[in-house]
Amino acid sequence: MKDVRVWFTKKDECKFISHLDLNRVMLRALHKSRIPIWHTEGFNVHPYATFPLPLSLGFEGERECMDVRLIEEYSFKEIKDKLNESLPSGIRIFDVTEPEMKAKEITFSVFKIKLTSESVNADELYKDINELFAKDEVLVEKKTKKKGFKEINLKPYLNNHKIERNIGGAILNITLPAGSVTNINPLLIQKALERYYNINVYFDVVKTDMLDKNLKSFK
Amino acid sequence: MINKNVEKLLLKVQKPGRYVGGEMNSVKKIKDEIDVRFAFCFPDTYEIGMSHLGMKILYSIFNNVPYIWCERVFAPWLDMENIMKERNIPLFALESGDPITDFDFIGFTLQYELSYTNVLNMLKLANIPIKSKDRTELNQIVVAGGPCACNPEPLADFIDIFFIGEGEEVDLEVIELYRKCKAENKTKEEFLNLAAQIKGVYVPALYDVEYNDDFTIKSFIPKNGAPSVVEKRLMLNMDKSYYPENFVVPNIEIVHDRAVSEIFRGCIRGCRFCQAGFLYRPVREKSVDVIDEQCHALCNNTGYDEVSLSSLSSSDYTKIVPLLEKLNSWSNDEKVSLSLPSLRVDGFSEEILEKINTVRKSGLTFAPEAGTQRLRDVINKNVFEDELMETCSKAFNSGWNKVKLYFMIGLPTETYEDVEGIAHLSQKVVDTFYRCENKPKGKGVTVTISTASFVPKPFTPFQWFPQNSRKELMDKQLHIKDTITTKKVNYNYHDADTSYIEAVFARGDRRLCKVMEKALEKGFHFDGWNDCFFLEKWLKIFDECGIDPDFYACRERSFDEILPWDFLDYGVSKEFLKKECEKAYNDTTTPHCRLKCSNCGAAKYGGGVCFERR
Numbered sequence: 001m002k003d004v005r006v007w008f009t010k011k012d013e014c015k016f017i018s019h020l021d022l023n024r025v026m027l028r029a030l031h032k033s034r035i036p037i038w039h040t041e042g043f044n045v046h047p048y049a050t051f052p053l054p055l056s057l058g059f060e061g062e063r064e065c066m067d068v069r070l071i072e073e074y075s076f077k078e079i080k081d082k083l084n085e086s087l088p089s090g091i092r093i094f095d096v097t098e099p100e101m102k103a104k105e106i107t108f109s110v111f112k113i114k115l116t117s118e119s120v121n122a123d124e125l126y127k128d129i130n131e132l133f134a135k136d137e138v139l140v141e142k143k144t145k146k147k148g149f150k151e152i153n154l155k156p157y158l159n160n161h162k163i164e165r166n167i168g169g170a171i172l173n174i175t176l177p178a179g180s181v182t183n184i185n186p187l188l189i190q191k192a193l194e195r196y197y198n199i200n201v202y203f204d205v206v207k208t209d210m211l212d213k214n215l216k217s218f219k
Numbered sequence: 220m221i222n223k224n225v226e227k228l229l230l231k232v233q234k235p236g237r238y239v240g241g242e243m244n245s246v247k248k249i250k251d252e253i254d255v256r257f258a259f260c261f262p263d264t265y266e267i268g269m270s271h272l273g274m275k276i277l278y279s280i281f282n283n284v285p286y287i288w289c290e291r292v293f294a295p296w297l298d299m300e301n302i303m304k305e306r307n308i309p310l311f312a313l314e315s316g317d318p319i320t321d322f323d324f325i326g327f328t329l330q331y332e333l334s335y336t337n338v339l340n341m342l343k344l345a346n347i348p349i350k351s352k353d354r355t356e357l358n359q360i361v362v363a364g365g366p367c368a369c370n371p372e373p374l375a376d377f378i379d380i381f382f383i384g385e386g387e388e389v390d391l392e393v394i395e396l397y398r399k400c401k402a403e404n405k406t407k408e409e410f411l412n413l414a415a416q417i418k419g420v421y422v423p424a425l426y427d428v429e430y431n432d433d434f435t436i437k438s439f440i441p442k443n444g445a446p447s448v449v450e451k452r453l454m455l456n457m458d459k460s461y462y463p464e465n466f467v468v469p470n471i472e473i474v475h476d477r478a479v480s481e482i483f484r485g486c487i488r489g490c491r492f493c494q495a496g497f498l499y500r501p502v503r504e505k506s507v508d509v510i511d512e513q514c515h516a517l518c519n520n521t522g523y524d525e526v527s528l529s530s531l532s533s534s535d536y537t538k539i540v541p542l543l544e545k546l547n548s549w550s551n552d553e554k555v556s557l558s559l560p561s562l563r564v565d566g567f568s569e570e571i572l573e574k575i576n577t578v579r580k581s582g583l584t585f586a587p588e589a590g591t592q593r594l595r596d597v598i599n600k601n602v603f604e605d606e607l608m609e610t611c612s613k614a615f616n617s618g619w620n621k622v623k624l625y626f627m628i629g630l631p632t633e634t635y636e637d638v639e640g641i642a643h644l645s646q647k648v649v650d651t652f653y654r655c656e657n658k659p660k661g662k663g664v665t666v667t668i669s670t671a672s673f674v675p676k677p678f679t680p681f682q683w684f685p686q687n688s689r690k691e692l693m694d695k696q697l698h699i700k701d702t703i704t705t706k707k708v709n710y711n712y713h714d715a716d717t718s719y720i721e722a723v724f725a726r727g728d729r730r731l732c733k734v735m736e737k738a739l740e741k742g743f744h745f746d747g748w749n750d751c752f753f754l755e756k757w758l759k760i761f762d763e764c765g766i767d768p769d770f771y772a773c774r775e776r777s778f779d780e781i782l783p784w785d786f787l788d789y790g791v792s793k794e795f796l797k798k799e800c801e802k803a804y805n806d807t808t809t810p811h812c813r814l815k816c817s818n819c820g821a822a823k824y825g826g827g828v829c830f831e832r833r
Contacts, residue, residue: 013221013241016229017470021236025470031554032522045554046524058230086522088243088470202227 001038002070005052006079007095010061014090019054025087026066033082038069052103052218053178053210056185060206065218067099100219101212108160108211109178111186114204116168120197125169128197132189133158140192154192157184178210220247222316224308232298236471237265240313243468244521246282246289247314254286254398258312258319258345260327262337263747265293269467270475272529273328273365277386279463287394290314291467294337295344297745303344310345319345323397324360326390327378329367332724333717333747335374338363339739342377349739351379351424357400357407362393368421369498370677370784373724375423376732379407380414382421383787384451384498385484387461389419415445419452421787428729434770436728436781450788451498455826457484457505464516468523477525477558478517480510482542486531487812487828489819490588491599491803492627494676495531497791500819501827502812507538511545518555525556533559534566537831543574564602567610572617583614586625589633590640596806597632599799604644608651616657621665622648628695628712629673629687631803638695641668642702649707667709670696672718676725677784678791680799683776686722689715716754720746722772728783731771734764792820 010017017025030037030047039045049068055061076096083093117125132138138154161174176184190203210218221229221239229235250256259278261268268274274291281289290312295303303310309318319325325347327338342349347359354361363374364382371381382389393414400410415422425445429437441447454460466478485502486495505513514526526546528536536542546557557575564585587602589595595602611622626641645666652664672692675684687695692715700710724731737760745751761768776782778797785793795818802809809817812828822829 013239014470016235016239018234018236021471024472024476028468028522028524031524032519039554058235086243088241088468090241 002073003099004068004070004076004079005097005099006066006068006083006093007097008061008064008066008091008093010055010064010091012090014088015058015060017091018057019051022055023049023051025091029083029086030068032086033079035068035079035082036070036072036074038071050103053106053109055207056187056205058205062206062208063210064207065210067103097219104180105212106179106210106218107177107181107213108175108215109207110175110209110211111173112206112208113172113174113186113189114166114168115170115172115201116204117199117201119200122165122167122169125199125201126163126165128193128199129163129170129172132193132196133161133163135196138192138196140188140195142188152188154184154188158189175211175215220314220316222308222311224306225311225316228302228306231302233296234265234471236469237293238295238299238313240291240316242470244465245291245314245467246278248282248288250288250315252285253288254401255288255324255394256322257281257287257289257324257326257394258292258322259289260292260319260325260338260341262294262327262329262334262341263745264296265469266471266473268293269469269473271328271330272479272481273386275463275466275479276461277390278467279465280387280391280461281394284391284394286398288314290319292319292341294341294745297751300340300344300744310341320347321358323358323401324362324394327361327363327365329363329365329374331747332367332373332721333752335367335724335735336738336743336746338374339377339735340744343739349377349736351377354379355407357397357405357410360397360407360410362390364390366495366498367725369494369787369789370725370727371421371423372729372783373727373731373735375729377735378423379411380420380422382452383419383449384789385453387454389417389452392417393420412443412445415443418450421449423729426786430730434730436783439781439786448786448788451790453499453503453790453824454484455503455824457481457503458509462513464513465520466517466523468521475527476523477527478514478521478523479527479529480514480517481505482510482528482530482533482536484530485827487535488532488601489599489799489809489811489817491597491680491799492588492630492673492676493531494679497678497796497819498789499531500790500821501824501829502535503827504537507542507545510542514546515549518553524554525558526550527558527560529560531561532563532566533561534563534568534571540570540574543571547574564610565606567613569613569617583619583621584623584625585610587644588625588627589630589637590626590642590644591637593806594630594633594637594640596808597803598627598630599803599808601808601811604647607644608647611648611651612655615652615655615659615664618659620652620659620662621667623667623669624648626668626670627673628670628699629692631681631684632806633687633695635695635698638698639702641670642699642704642708645703645708646705649705664707665709666707667711668699669711669713670699671713672715674718674722674725677782678789678796680796680803682726682782682796683778683780683800685775686719686772688773689719692718714749717746717749717752719768719772720752720754720757723768724771726783727771730766734760734766737764790819790821790824795819 079096080093141149142152164171281287362380363378364386368381411422427440431437483504485499588600645668648666675681696712
């Protein structure tokens with residue numbers, strides 16, 4: 001048996017597939033493509049696949065991955081081609097590799113976020129986002145696992161970023177903690193903007209990469 | 220394709236995947252290369268509509284024609300509808316993301332009377348005038364089909380064309396005619412007059428209805444050469460009838476998320492309450508080889524690992540065991556499981572069970588429909604108590620410990636003895652469990668019983684019957700509750716209020732159009748969903764319109780009354796229905812089509828079970 005890591009993009013209509021549904025879509029594609037992968041045993045036999053780091057609903061992903069287990073030798077190129085035939089066009093496999101790192105090594109996600117607003121013009125939006133990042137403290141309500149909310153300070157996490165001006169407002173490139181220990185959803189920054197400046201902002205989020213604790217690309 | 224106006228709003232609603240399209244096998248075409256744009260509208264949510272087989276068949280048939288682009292449209296859920304209204308976003312189709320306002324055809328499938336409010340609401344959301352007479356150009360042709368089209372009258376003011384019977388051929392004939400009329404610059408009126416000449420087409424605007432003083436129908440008269448009787452269409456040869464090799468595979472979970480093959484149409488049984496059992500006569504089977512090929516192709520093309528063999532009564536398929544054997548020859552290796560819904564109590568054999576590996580041990584469902592033999596004879600269910608007990612024993616001995624039983628209350632001639640019979644029968648099932656030697660060790664038994672309130676439907680022997688009042692139905696529900704003495708039996712009942720409104724529209728006439736219109740004005744939608752249904756509001760509208768809903772739901776009709784749907788011909792004669800009705804009141808059963816022909820009239824089509832060797 002051999003573990004393989006399948007790399008894919010998730011865009012267009014497919015960014016609205018939730019993680020649970022993505023699992024179903026992938027299992028169906030694996031079944032359709034007849035790639036010899038390991039199936040779970042038990043009452044409800046199904047192909048086994050895991051996702052090192054799930055992507056939030058509504059985000060585009062440029063470098064997502066899924067791990068499966070081959071039960072016999074099979075060409076990586078064929079896995080790629082067969083799966084692409086079996087998936088909706090918004091999900092494209094671009095590479096298949098042997099995993100080099102373990103899923104739990106993922107420590108950061110890299111995002112590219114296009115900010116636009118219906119309530120303020122581009123200049124103002126650009127000014128607001130810069131100001132927000134200059135504050136000493138950025139308080140925002142975060143949902144807790146126990147269905148409640150708690151207030152957290154985003155400031156400690158806002159240190160690896162770049163803000164660019166563009167026609168619609170701004171582009172925010174930011175690296176945020178991700179993985180099993182700390183997870184900061186970039187939409188918390190949207191919440192903070194709305195809270196501090198009382199504006200309405202739309203975040204068009206693309207997750208471009210996953211990094212380990214040394215900021216090296218997850219492989 | 221995601222509608223650009225919508226994209227930014229999608230994270231504000233539940234399940235945004237409902238509104239974006241982009242599924243595998245969905246069809247995209249180039250607008251300039253097509254002549255007819257068809258919006259196939261399902262008047263309920265995405266998850267329900269995408270589970271519907273008829274839509275999959277027609278979607279595929281339409282899109283196989285190069286000049287037609289058929290797209291899917293579903294009713295937006297409440298949260299999305301609010302946002303669309305706030306932002307003035309018209310209802311759009313999933314494939315192109317375009318508003319359906321200027322489409323050539325807006326087609327609805329009518330599966331359930333309580334979805335009628337959604338039909339009108341979807342037109343309104345699409346900025347399409349709801350009344351047929353207010354749409355004057357030759358576009359935005361609103362058409363409808365499906366089982367509820369067998370009494371089209373409550374929607375007569377809104378729909379331009381109803382398709383009567385099975386749509387595979389007639390829909391295309393009408394679309395082709397439209398294309399011709401468009402090329403010849405004909406008017407909508409000219410098009411409708413011509414369409415009415417096609418068999419299976421009903422154009423309500425071409426008929427005048429007059430009423431007696433007591434609001435029963437006095438006359439129903441065609442004009443402009445429209446036929447006085449509209450005959451249903453049907454596909455006589457199921458093997459040659461079009462069946463898609465491919466389904467649109469949803470990206471989000473839907474209600475029935477699996478491949479489906481239709482193994483036959485119609486039902487031999489003739490249960491007297493069941494509308495489908497009469498509308499789809501005669502029974503027409505697909506052959507084993509064709510079903511096998513279709514199932515295999517579907518699994519290969521979609522990736523589904525489950526196939527459901529669909530019909531009104533699966534165990535009545537004449538070659539069910541050979542079929543399952545043939546399917547098993549590849550399904551086991553390819554890890555595809557088979558499921559067989561609609562199993563009759565008397566069709567549950569170990570041989571069948573062995574071959575459908577998926578019947579999960581969690582639940583088995585049977586529908587005795589009535590609690591006593593007398594009442595089961597009245598409705599012609601032809602299931603006996605000892606058959607039910609024998610079947611349950613088999614199930615318990617094979618490891619099941621949960622059974623669901625479906626019943627109806629409010630059936631014709633029902634007494635309190637029959638009602639109590641429901642509770643007694645479920646008690647006997649519990650007792651049967653404890654008598655089984657190989658029952659699951661260390662587990663108790665759960666028998667869940669559900670009662671639905673009987674809704675008399677057109678084209679059944681009970682079409683003349685008054686529905687029980689809501690009070691009677693609720694009293695019966697309480698009585699069942701009181702009669703159950705064991706905690707092993709759970710009792711659920713379907714709300715009598717929705718059944719009442721369903722009964723009104725099921726046998727309604729054109730006078731109800733103004734009620735529908737008012738319901739739309741007041742923002743009614745999703746009446747099939749409990750959280751959106753308010754009986755008090757409905758009663759208020761009826762009152763404002765000066766219409767007594769009891770006239771439709773709770774009135775006994777005489778055999779010689781002109782019924783609103785009498786001009787439609789579904790192959791089953793009114794004489795036959797009258798005879799069946801009389802037999803029902805005499806507790807007399809009618810044998811099923813394979814035992815003996817009862818001369819219902821469907822033999823006139825020249826095929827199906829009527830011509831099988833007996």
